Each structure stands twice: as structure tokens, then as C-alpha cells.
């Protein structure tokens with residue numbers, strides 16, 4: 001099924017329901033939304049000669065036009081490549097080239113010089129509706145099979161060169177149905193607010209909201225500003241949003257400043273990176289039962305496990321700390337296994353690589369059979385994440401396999417060390433990486449941002465650490481920072497920190 005059928009159905013059933021909002025301003029009801037999509041789709045076919053299966057890229061900030069373009073692309077059977085708007089034009093051009101995009105929509109249509117883009121790729125302004133109002137429209141979505149490609153999702157590249165994850169219409173339908181079943185029930189009164197980039201998780205959550213005839217709200221800033229978001233939530237009401245843990249942390253800080261407790265927010269879905277227990281406690285204290293955690297990756301978008309709202313909010317449960325530190329249980333359409341290095345399943349409680357099988361798992365990497373073979377093994381997606389399952393099926397993530405630090409022959413999982421340091425009252429943010437060490441193989445280095453911006457006494461901090469964790473896991477070095485490098489999805493860039501360490505050690509020679 002073509003996922004654009006969901007828009008087609010909703011606009012038939014509820015044409016006058018409000019659909020697209022720019023800030024608090026209503027831009028289109030579902031009939032207008034679909035009319036624009038039909039017109040834009042016909043334009044792609046008639047004016048640009050696109051055929052089903054062609055690839056169209058988007059390098060744009062969040063906007064209502066973004067959603068219209070995505071649906072126009074699917075409506076006429078093409079494949080969308082949403083590119084992170086904060087990428088350098090050179091990186092975006094690399095993706096457009098790799099994806100063999102025929103068109104790339106940008107804000108204003110003048111991001112690239114003709115030399116930047118591959119010859120067969122044309123840049124267009126994504127905010128211009130087809131000029132000819134009398135342009136024929138494409139009445140119905142072009143039929144598509146479940147396995148046909150819909151979204152080429154370029155991985156955020158925190159672990160190397162970005163790869164194009166092939167997501168089919170069937171993958172996106174399964175992901176959306178899991179959302180409604182496992183993450184949050186959606187109704188027509190809800191409003192999906194796009195505070196995080198639409199090229200990633202926030203955008204992937206549009207489908208179920210289209211299906212249910214809910215509102216889609218793009219903040220006037222086109223991005224994330226916690227104070228703006230709270231004001232918007234209070235005006236719009238019933239708001240759901242996806243936020244990286246670092247965004248939730250900023251929301252908590254801002255909420256404290258203005259004594260805000262979540263009015264107008266229905267659900268904050270967080271994921272995409274670790275949320276430390278200390279931060280989750282603060283978030284629950286601030287926002288109450290509004291938080292749901294998901295664990296997923298581009299290769300099984302937003303859908304591996306879920307930690308439900310009721311469980312996160314139930315602070316008085318004796319096992320709260322261990323459950324809240326987990327990423328929850330498998331979502332409805334996937335199975336989870338823990339594998340050893342020979343890809344054999346491990347018993348409950350043992351750590352190994354997390355593998356996933358089910359309807360959301362990608363079709364493979366675009367034009368990269370070798371990476372596909374390494375990642376899809378015997379029908380299982382090897383996530384590259386390390387974790388373990390408990391007897392009740394709760395999954396705890398310890399790290400990405402390549403982030404594990406091997407110090408003196410023992411494995412140190414940076415996540416555990418970060419989790420402890422994040423509990424220190426003076427620590428605002430922390431990130432732990434390994435550094436080559438002549439004596440230990442690797443040693444633990446902690447990058448720390450303190451609340452008052454001043455370094456802590458390292459001896460005291462280590463003594464405090466040792467009351468909570470084994471000595472071989474203690475940081476051998478602290479680097480005091482005013483902030484940590486993050487990508488535009490809010491993920492801390494460990495690679496940058498490792499590179500910084502390398503440069504610093506070369507400079508010290």
C-alpha cells in the first residue's frame with residue numbers, strides 16, 4: 001500500500017478538519033492539504049518527468065510545505081530523501097549524489113551552485129506551489145507495493161560515513177501502527193508538534209497523525225526553543241512531540257525557570273540517545289506522566305522497544321530505577337534477541353549485540369550490498385548496540401559495540417560511567433570515551449560540563465565515584481568543558497571528542 005493513501009482517506013472523511021499550522025496559524029485543513037499535494041504531485045510528473053521509483057531529496061527546515069512535498073513525492077510513487085537541514089551543502093550534495101536524486105527541494109532554491117550538484121539533479125524552491133493554478137492534479141495516490149521504497153533515511157553519521165537506509169511503505173505503515181499500539185493512542189484532537197528535525201524521528205511520526213486526522217504544528221521558529229514550545233502547547237493543546245534526551249533536559253531547565261509543568265503537552269516521546277536516570281527523575285518531577293521512551297534506529301525506525309508512560313511515571317515502584325534505566329520491552333511488530341560475536345543467541349541477562357526482526361526492519365542499505373550483508377544476517381538486523389534482556393523482556397542498553405572501552409582487559413561501558421557521573425549534583429552533562437593508553441590499552445576519559453561552569457576537585461569527584469562504582473571504571477582523566485558537541489538531532493558527537501583527545505595528545509608530544 002502507498003502510505004499516501006492515509007492522507008487520501010483522511011481528507012475524504014474529514015476534509016474540514018484543521019491539518020497544518022504555522023505556529024498557531026491554521027494554514028490548511030485536510031482538503032487543502034490534499035489539494036496541494038495532488039497539484040504538487042502532478043507537477044513532479046508533468047513538469048519534471050518523474051516516474052514512480054525516482055528519488056527526490058529535501059534539504060529544508062521544518063515547515064508545512066515540507067509535509068506537503070513529502071506527500072506529493074509519495075503520492076506520485078517516488079522516494080523521498082529527507083536530508084538534515086543543518087548539513088553543509090557539500091555533505092547534502094554527497095547524499096543527493098549517492099541517492100541519485102533527480103530533484104532537491106531547498107528553502108529558497110539557491111543553496112547550491114550548479115557545480116555542487118550531480119548533473120541529473122535539479123534544485124527547486126520547496127516553498128513555491130506550482131505556478132499554474134490550472135495545472136492538472138493527480139487525483140489518486142499511485143499504487144505501491146508494501147516493499148516499494150518510500151523513504152531513504154541517511155544515518156546521522158555519528159559512526160562514520162552516512163548510509164542510505166531503505167525504508168518501504170510497509171516499514172512505515174508498521175512503524176506507525178506500533179506507535180498507536182505501543183507508544184501513544186492518537187486522536188483527531190491531538191497536535192503533532194515538529195520541534196525536532198522532520199528529516200528524522202519527528203518527521204517519521206507524521207504518518208499516524210495524518211491517519212488519525214490530527215493537527216500538525218510547525219513552531220514559528222521552525223526549530224526547537226523550549227519557551228516557545230511551552231507557549232505553543234498552552235495555546236494549541238494536546239501536543240505530542242518527539243525530543244532527543246538532550247532536548248528534554250533543556251525543556252526541564254526552562255520549565256524550572258518559568259514554573260511550567262507541562263500544560264498543553266500530552267506526550268513527550270524521547271529516544272535516539274541515552275537518557276540518564278538523574279535526568280529522567282527531573283523530567284518526571286517536572287512534567288509528570290507525559291513521558292514515553294522509545295529505542296530505535298534508522299534501520300528499524302523508531303521501533304525496537306518502548307518504555308511506557310505508566311511505568312516511567314510510577315516512581316514509587318521498588319524496581320523503578322532498573323526499569324527506568326532500561327529502554328523497555330519490544331514493540332508489537334518486532335522480536336529482540338541478544339547475540340554473541342558468532343551471532344548465536346545468548347541467555348537472559350547476558351550482554352551481547354542487540355538483534356531485531358520484524359515488519360519495521362529496513363530493506364537494506366541503498367546501493368551498498370556489502371553493508372547490507374553485514375547488517376542483515378539470517379533475517380535479523382544487527383543493531384551495533386550492546387545490551388541485555390531481563391526475564392520479563394525489558395531491554396537494557398549498555399552501549400554501541402564500537403563505544404565499549406577495553407581497559408586492562410576489562411570491558412567498560414561508557415553509559416554506566418556516565419550514568420553515575422550524571423548523578424553528581426554539580427554535573428550538568430557528561431560524555432565518556434576511551435583513549436589509547438600504553439599501560440591499559442585504553443583508559444576512561446570523562447568530558448564534563450558542570451552546572452556553574454567551574455571544574456570540580458578531581459580527587460573528591462573520584463572518591464565520590466568510587467563509593468558507587470568499581471575502580472577499574474573510574475575516569476583516568478577529566479576534561480572540563482562549557483558544552484558538548486552535538487549534532488542537530490541532539491546526539492553527543494563522541495567521534496568529535498575522540499578526535500579532540502587525539503589532537504590534544506599529539507599537541508602534547
Ligand code: AMP
Nearest residue numbers: 156271272273274294295296297298385
Ligand atoms: P539513528 O539511526 O541515528 O536514529 O541512531 C540510532 C542509535 O541511537 C541506536 O542504535 C542507539 O545506539 C541510539 N539510541 C536510540 N534510541 C535510544 C535510547 N532510547 N536510548 C539509548 N540509545 C538510543
